[in-house]
Amino acid sequence: MKAIAYQEFGTTAVLQTVEQTKPTIKADQVLVRVKAFSINPMDWKIRKGEMTLMSGSKFPKLTGADFAGIIEEIGTSVIGIKKGDEVFGVVKNMMKEGASAEYVAITSSLVWKKPANISFAQAASIPVVGTAAVTALEKMGNIGSQTNILVNGATGGFGMFLLQLLKQRGAQVTAVASTKGAEFAKKWGANSVIDYTKEDVLSQKATYDIVIDLSGKMGYKTAKQVMKPKARFLNPTPKPIEIPISFFSNLFTSKKHIIVLSSPSTKYTDVLLSAVKNGLQIEVNKVFPFAQYKEAYDYAEQGGYIGKVVVEIN
Template identity: 45%
Template sequence: MKKIIYEQYGSVDVLHSVYMNKPIPNTNQILVKVKAVSINPIDWKIVMGEVKLMSGRKFPKSIGCDFSGTIESIGQNIQNFTVGDDVFGVINPFKEGALAEYVIVNEKQLAKKPDYLSFAQAAALPTVGLTALQALNTSGKSIKGKEILINGASGGVGMLAIQIAKSQGAIVTAVSSVKGHHLLKKWGSDFIIDYNKEDVAKINKQFDVIIELSAKLSFRQAKKIMKPESNYISVTPSLWNFVHSFSNNIISKKKYKILLMQSDTNSLNELANNILKGADIYISKTYPMSDFKEAYNSIIKHGALGKVVFSIPF
């Protein structure tokens, strides 16, 4: 089979394709023939060595975490899936990689693909959908009627955070460049800000929840537009962010939270069958797997609206 790997940290140029034997599942594993893999920012953050504390220094490594496909074989202890099931899931990007013709997974990393989702849509969902859902559920309280700011809202997490928040009755202010405004409107945003024309940190408004997806609105800046009891949620894990959030949360009711998305079969099922049924899952571009360097270089340089997906095989 073909798989994309890298043997040192660096730019996208360290990625390369290799041939290797198709893996064989053990008694507790599942072999999936991959049909689609989506791109997430964590992919290149790991490749570029930005999160070495979590990814470590053992090579070779592979890339990609969200995938969909069809089960080709299973171990004898597998009970909830059978050969031929269409599935989708997410694997630990710090330890594994999905950008390959086949992946080995365990049952907890999978859910059955609903018929209403294409393979591309299913591959686009896990990381961004669960991140959005868990960010909105961080406080453990209802968000109905709450003012929510989503900064960097035209990407995958923003796409689903807007739609989930609106379905739960929140008032959403979405921030992006003007090129994404038509999508922010389509997804249901109540208010839209063009960050090229307006400094979001200086607007005359305060929020119950700020979801920071662009890494451009720091907690220090965001505090000025947070209500006295509110949550700032970052999806960017770093040692400094963890230290800062810990020290702040001891003394302040303006909470600084770092989200580390958690996934299992139940949460994937909830996401696909309840939370996002009927939602708009916008895929702005699909690349063949062979164009992996072009795809990553393009999205790093220019960004992307919604999600970008690889189709498998080459």
């Protein structure tokens, strides 16, 4: 089978198509013929060597974490799904595994049936950023109509899910987005939008109960300027050193720096599937064919797009 792998850290130039043996499955696994996989920022952070403390430096490495496809085989202990089912899922450890291949052997607990009303590309966009959005909601604590939340970098895949889930909670949300992203931010539930190409969020007089930085560009030190005295800064893209630092700094300040680390599970996916059933929109900005995967990663890394970028495998 064909797969995307790399033998050293670097730019998209290190990515290459390789031939691998079609995986065999264990009793608790299923074999999925992959139809689509989505691209997440963690993919290039790992590939560039920014996460070596967690990913290690053993090669070759695959890329891609969440995917959608069709069940081709099921293990002897698997129940609830059958051969031919359309599913979506996620690898157990994206630091050491990958979904960018024609076939993936995956534990059945990390695969869910694809809703009939969404495409494979949309389904492949759910697990990583969707789980992160639900986890962020948990980290926010009790929120409601009196909670003022600033979402920085609001119209990527993570923001797409988060804004719509926050809308269901009735929070007062200010989204920071580009000019072209403003329409989507409002459609997804933002009460107001700050166009970062025209305004500086720090020049506003407003302060917030919760600030979440999805762009990875604001940082806790900057965010403190727009945080209320007992506010929370949620950081879903921490540098490894920020994890211990945030723990100790939180002991001495009322403005908390909260690290958001997420791991997909049925608990979170049930929330997302319910939201999809109730009309949650999944915007796929661009779909690339497998042969153009380098272009897909280049495009995704440039940023500035709305929703998700997906690679399809025919």
